[in-house]
Amino acid sequence: KNQVEQSPQSLIILEGKNCTLQCNYTVSPFSNLRWYKQDTGRGPVSLTIMTFSENTKSNGRYTATLDADTKQSSLHITASQLSDSASYICVVNPADRGSTLGRLYFGRGTQLTVWP
Amino acid sequence: KAGVTQTPRYLIKTRGQQVTLSCSPISGHRSVSWYQQTPGQGLQFLFEYFSETQRNKGNFPGRFSGRQFSNSRSEMNVSTLELGDSALYLCASSWGRDSGRGPYEQYFGPGTRLTVT
Numbered sequence: 001k002n003q004v005e006q007s008p009q010s011l012i013i014l015e016g017k018n019c020t021l022q023c024n025y026t027v028s029p030f031s032n033l034r035w036y037k038q039d040t041g042r043g044p045v046s047l048t049i050m051t052f053s054e055n056t057k058s059n060g061r062y063t064a065t066l067d068a069d070t071k072q073s074s075l076h077i078t079a080s081q082l083s084d085s086a087s088y089i090c091v092v093n094p095a096d097r098g099s100t101l102g103r104l105y106f107g108r109g110t111q112l113t114v115w116p
Numbered sequence: 117k118a119g120v121t122q123t124p125r126y127l128i129k130t131r132g133q134q135v136t137l138s139c140s141p142i143s144g145h146r147s148v149s150w151y152q153q154t155p156g157q158g159l160q161f162l163f164e165y166f167s168e169t170q171r172n173k174g175n176f177p178g179r180f181s182g183r184q185f186s187n188s189r190s191e192m193n194v195s196t197l198e199l200g201d202s203a204l205y206l207c208a209s210s211w212g213r214d215s216g217r218g219p220y221e222q223y224f225g226p227g228t229r230l231t232v233t
Contacts, residue, residue, distance in 0.1 A: 043224030106159040
């Protein structure tokens with residue numbers, strides 16, 4: 001069973017609308033959680049990184065939240081644009097605090113399509 | 117500052133052959149990680165190198181190997197290719213390794229698309 005589950009698998013929204021993508025994880029212990037955006041045919045680009053002690057992080061129109069108690073994270077996109085069409089991937093690093101060992105766990109991604 | 121570069125961008129090989137992929141990290145970055153991405157499995161961690169040493173390894177068979185040079189450039193090798201090895205292979209670099217002092221931003225290259233026939 002994948003330790004990082006994302007929902008929905010795919011999403012279609014109209015330009016200008018807001019949307020929220022979900023990420024549930026079971027990875028423990030947990031050091032940090034990342035959200036990446038991947039355009040078709042390109043490598044992922046980092047949007048946000050949150051440590052276990054942070055519960056929100058913004059990057060322009062992207063806002064990520066984290067609830068380490070329930071092991072849930074969400075990525076909220078406001079005022080969507082056509083260029084937001086991409087796969088959004090949630091990644092969890094289970095490295096213990098103080099340990100340099102890490103092994104990233106990836107969700108399967110949410111494919112977002114923004115229509116004009 | 118130049119980004120992460122990977123060569124070649126596209127590669128077609130036949131079953132049983134071996135392949136070597138190359139990754140040049142961002143100047144000054146010491147950590148290089150490799151990932152495999154397929155439509156069925158998504159992104160999967162292969163291994164991580166830091167200061168020429170493999171620091172972490174994912175759940176892949178021994179046919180997958182890598183190394184890092186003193187200039188931080190890295191190569192990964194896949195021997196005895198199988199059809200299931202067809203994938204996008206991504207390399208990512210960062211200045212340091214995630215630790216209790218905090219996470220480091222990771223930058224991905226464009227990937228090498230490997231097709232095994």
